Amino acid sequence: MFRGSFTLTLDEKGRLALPARYRERLLSEYQGQMICTIDLHDPCLLLFPLAEWEEIEKKLKSLSSFNPQERRLQRLLLGNATDCEMDKSSRILLPASLRQHAGLSKNIRLVGQLNKFEIWDEAAWQARLCADIEQEQAQAGTVQLSERLQDFVL
Amino acid sequence: MFRGSFTLTLDEKGRLALPARYRERLLSEYQGQMICTIDLHDPCLLLFPLAEWEEIEKKLKSLSSFNPQERRLQRLLLGNATDCEMDKSSRILLPASLRQHAGLSKNIRLVGQLNKFEIWDEAAWQARLCADIEQEQAQAGTVQLSERLQDFVL
DNA sequence: CACAATTACCCACTTATCCCCACAATGAGA
DNA sequence: TCTCATTGTGGGGATAAGTGGGTAATTGTG
Secondary structure, three states: OEOOEEEEEEOOOOEEEOOHHHHHHHHHHHOOEEEEEEOOOOOOEEEEEHHHHHHHHHHHHOOOOOOHHHHHHHHHHHHHOEEEEOOOOOEEEOOHHHHHHOOOOOEEEEEEEEOEEEEEEHHHHHHHHHHHHHHHHHOOOOOOOOHHHHOOOO | OEOOEEEEEEOOOOEEEOOHHHHHHHHHHHOOEEEEEEOOOOOOEEEEEHHHHHHHHHHHHOOOOOOHHHHHHHHHHHHHOEEEEOOOOOEEEOOHHHHHHOOOOOEEEEEEEEOEEEEEEHHHHHHHHHHHHHHHHHOOOOOOOOHHHHOOOO
């Protein structure tokens, strides 16, 4: 599982060098096959090892072609999913369209999220981080928690 | 399974060159036999490998000839289904009637959707993409999700 | 049967992608 | 502090992909 966050740089060709600490694992466990797609709710990209992504595809497959909401989900996630194979320098090439979606500039933040990574523009990430912490503190004890969070123990 | 999206161009003869990354698979696995038909809900075409299309035909076969809605579905999908065999340059010829239905101009977007591709006019695809993302973000947490989506985890 | 229109094949050109190498930056160990 | 090893970054050039158009073959129609 992936965790932690890393600052990286996107070079002029749109390539991203993955942190050295993940390389061996991504190569041996997943043959360096990665899938990158957009996030639906935040201005960032999602980077999955292929095997993990295929789990998502299984779920997407069972959604209805006639329910507009489910179809939209399929179209957005699948339509933007791009194969990104690691090159021999352990870099992946992010297509221009995806870079644009997440507003990626040169400074990138790669965030480990269990079965995937999130790819943020560094500035957007910082802003979001501050906003999230603020909101979490502001609403402490005041807002109705979801059922799952009711029983969440750290 | 197919995923990802590609910008392609329709030439003056109405031919579409399929992305190189799929060619080998479409040839070896499906002998280059494709079926193209219209989509019922969006201004785009659907492109199936023949073997995958035959699965759809099985389902269509089991629909009632007396239920108007089901009959309509049969008529639209089957009536517009066209054989499109890949030529030796891995191109398919899209009939004028289908091109017209999807409003295809020169710039095309081919979108992988598991067992099929969607074929969009690039401008229409962009517009739809923006609209979908907007809607997805706008309704976050506010709209009732379908049962399947309630527990959808990325 | 002949003609026209459409379709398939082939070749050539332009553009983009991938592979490789080189250098810069960083950190560890002697 | 110097040296070496590893990681991060940049870019040139080979190769393949995408595209356009000429010509031959096939189909359909009068």
